[in-house]
Amino acid sequence: xxxxxxxxxxxxxxxxxxxxxxxxxxxxxxxxxxxxxxxxxxxxxxxxxxxxxxxxxxxxxxxxxxxxxxxxxxxxxxxxxxxxxxxxxxxxxxxxxxxxxxxxxxxxxxxxxxxxxxxxxxxxxxxxxxxxxxxxxxxxxxxxxxxxxxxxxxxxxxxxxxxxxxxxxxxxxxxxxxxxxxxxxxxxxxxxxxxxxxxxxxxxxxxxxxxxxxxxxxxxxxxxxxxxxxxxxxxxxxxxxxxxxxxxxxxxxxxxxxxxxxxxxxxxxxxxxxxxxxxxxxxxxxx
Numbered sequence: 001x002x003x004x005x006x007x008x009x010x011x012x013x014x015x016x017x018x019x020x021x022x023x024x025x026x027x028x029x030x031x032x033x034x035x036x037x038x039x040x041x042x043x044x045x046x047x048x049x050x051x052x053x054x055x056x057x058x059x060x061x062x063x064x065x066x067x068x069x070x071x072x073x074x075x076x077x078x079x080x081x082x083x084x085x086x087x088x089x090x091x092x093x094x095x096x097x098x099x100x101x102x103x104x105x106x107x108x109x110x111x112x113x114x115x116x117x118x119x120x121x122x123x124x125x126x127x128x129x130x131x132x133x134x135x136x137x138x139x140x141x142x143x144x145x146x147x148x149x150x151x152x153x154x155x156x157x158x159x160x161x162x163x164x165x166x167x168x169x170x171x172x173x174x175x176x177x178x179x180x181x182x183x184x185x186x187x188x189x190x191x192x193x194x195x196x197x198x199x200x201x202x203x204x205x206x207x208x209x210x211x212x213x214x215x216x217x218x219x220x221x222x223x224x225x226x227x228x229x230x231x232x233x234x235x236x237x238x239x240x241x242x243x244x245x246x247x248x249x250x251x252x253x254x255x256x257x258x259x260x261x262x263x264x265x266x267x268x269x270x271x272x273x274x275x276x277x278x279x280x281x282x283x284x285x286x287x
């Protein structure tokens with residue numbers, strides 16, 4: 001499989017990170033968003049990251065400049081139609097995603113692989129939005145934040161996805177140093193299904209907004225469990241709003257099974273717009 005032209009739709013944290021990683025692998029990348037301001041923020045973040053790597057002597061200035069030339073920041077209607085791979089990384093809302101994929105199906109070339117970076121929705125539900133002919137080229141590709149560092153990529157085969165395409169994607173990512181995992185098309189896939197308990201049980205243990213208790217849980221899981229970050233630290237890094245949305249999606253998908261239920265503290269944080277690091281306030285304060 002050759003992946004030379006990649007389109008990433010959604011210039012938020014995940015989309016930007018995914019686009020940056022592909023550019024670092026010397027693919028031609030187009031990062032798409034309907035907000036020019038978001039595209040500018042993404043561009044600054046990506047370029048600043050490469051500039052820092054040059055200062056740390058982890059990249060040469062020539063390598064950084066080459067990567068900068070490989071990535072473009074565009075609106076959807078100006079994107080190349082003959083991309084090899086399209087990755088959707090927009091808001092975690094099933095209907096919005098389906099509306100987008102319906103448009104993408106009619107826009108891109110027949111050979112283009114359409115994929116979603118969804119962390120919770122089954123791939124076959126999104127594939128309903130595209131034509132029967134496209135469904136064999138429709139897969140899930142779930143990256144983890146930060147995409148430039150985290151090696152795992154979940155490759156999800158939908159009901160009608162081509163097994164050959166999924167296997168070739170697996171091999172391609174493996175050849176680029178990622179650690180792909182072939183996943184069953186079920187809500188939350190592997191990591192986010194397991195992670196619900198990593199977040200949910202600590203929330204039920206603490207059960208209130210108590211920073212000292214949260215620090216203690218984080219400390220124990222790091223020192224005893226060997227985790228690099230505790231659950232409250234990790235939720236703040238991911239974004240409490242994102243984490244809460246995924247939790248709700250998985251809970252609903254499993255017919256509100258109690259072990260997947262969101263905690264009232266998650267909703268409280270979201271209602272108060274305390275999303276974690278990105279808003280300077282979450283379970284902890286960031287000044």
